[in-house]
Amino acid sequence: MRWEDLFADLELQWEANEAAELASELADRSRREAGYLRMIDRMRPVVGYPTRLRVLGGQHAGESLHGTLAALGMDWLLLAEPGATEVLVPMRALLAVENLPVISAAPGHEGPLGAKLDLRYVLRGLVRDRSTCTLRFVDGTTLHGTPVRVGADFLEVAEHAVGEFARRGQIRSGWTLPLNALAYIRRIP
Known part of the structure; x- marks a missing residue:
C-alpha cells in the first residue's frame, strides 16, 4: 500500500466522521428548537x-x-x-x-x-x-x-x-x- 493511498483513505474516513457528527448535531439542535415552539x-x-x-x-x-x-x-x-x-x-x-x-x-x-x-x-x-x-x-x-x-x-x-x-x-x-x-x-x- 502506498502512503498516498493510506493518507487518502484516512482523509475520507475523517470527512465521513465529521459529516456524521454534523448531521447528528443538526438533528439534535432541530429537536431541541422544536421543543420551544408553541x-x-x-x-x-x-x-x-x-x-x-x-x-x-x-x-x-x-x-x-x-x-x-x-x-x-x-x-x-x-x-x-x-x-x-x-x-x-x-x-x-x-x-x-x-x-x-x-x-x-x-x-x-x-x-x-x-x-x-x-x-x-x-x-x-x-x-x-x-x-x-x-x-x-x-x-x-x-x-x-x-x-x-x-x-x-x-x-x-x-x-x-x-x-x-x-x-x-x-x-x-x-x-x-x-x-x-x-x-x-x-x-x-
Missing part, C-alpha cells in the same frame, strides 16, 4: 390562508370548522368562514389543525402588544360592538345572545331570539358563564 408559532404562517380545525363542542369527539385563519392571539384564533361569519375560538378548545406547513414562525415574535391581546380583550370588543353571537359550549350546547360584560374568568350574555337585539323587552334571560366553558363564539353578521 401552537401559535406553528399556526402563524397560515394566517390569511384557508384551514380546517377540530374544536371542542361537537356531539362526539369534536366539531370541524373551516375557513380562512383571519387572526391569531396568545390564547385565541379568529376563523373567517364562508358566508361572512367569524368564529372566535379559544386556543384551549382547539383539538387539531389540518395540514399545517412544515415551517413555523420563530417563538415569541408576537410582540408586547400581541401578548396583551388575550381572549378577554377580544371579548370586550364584542361587548363594545354589541355583537349578536351564537356561543357553543364545550358540552355541545348553544346559547344565542349578546355579550354584555367580561370579567377575569367569566362572560355575561343577554339571551334573546335570533334576529332580535338585546333590548329590554327582547331579553329572555341573563347568563354568566366561565370562559373555560366556551368552545367558540360565532359572530352573526
Whole structure:
C-alpha cells in the first residue's frame, strides 16, 4: 500500500466522521428548537390562508370548522368562514389543525402588544360592538345572545331570539358563564 493511498483513505474516513457528527448535531439542535415552539408559532404562517380545525363542542369527539385563519392571539384564533361569519375560538378548545406547513414562525415574535391581546380583550370588543353571537359550549350546547360584560374568568350574555337585539323587552334571560366553558363564539353578521 502506498502512503498516498493510506493518507487518502484516512482523509475520507475523517470527512465521513465529521459529516456524521454534523448531521447528528443538526438533528439534535432541530429537536431541541422544536421543543420551544408553541401552537401559535406553528399556526402563524397560515394566517390569511384557508384551514380546517377540530374544536371542542361537537356531539362526539369534536366539531370541524373551516375557513380562512383571519387572526391569531396568545390564547385565541379568529376563523373567517364562508358566508361572512367569524368564529372566535379559544386556543384551549382547539383539538387539531389540518395540514399545517412544515415551517413555523420563530417563538415569541408576537410582540408586547400581541401578548396583551388575550381572549378577554377580544371579548370586550364584542361587548363594545354589541355583537349578536351564537356561543357553543364545550358540552355541545348553544346559547344565542349578546355579550354584555367580561370579567377575569367569566362572560355575561343577554339571551334573546335570533334576529332580535338585546333590548329590554327582547331579553329572555341573563347568563354568566366561565370562559373555560366556551368552545367558540360565532359572530352573526
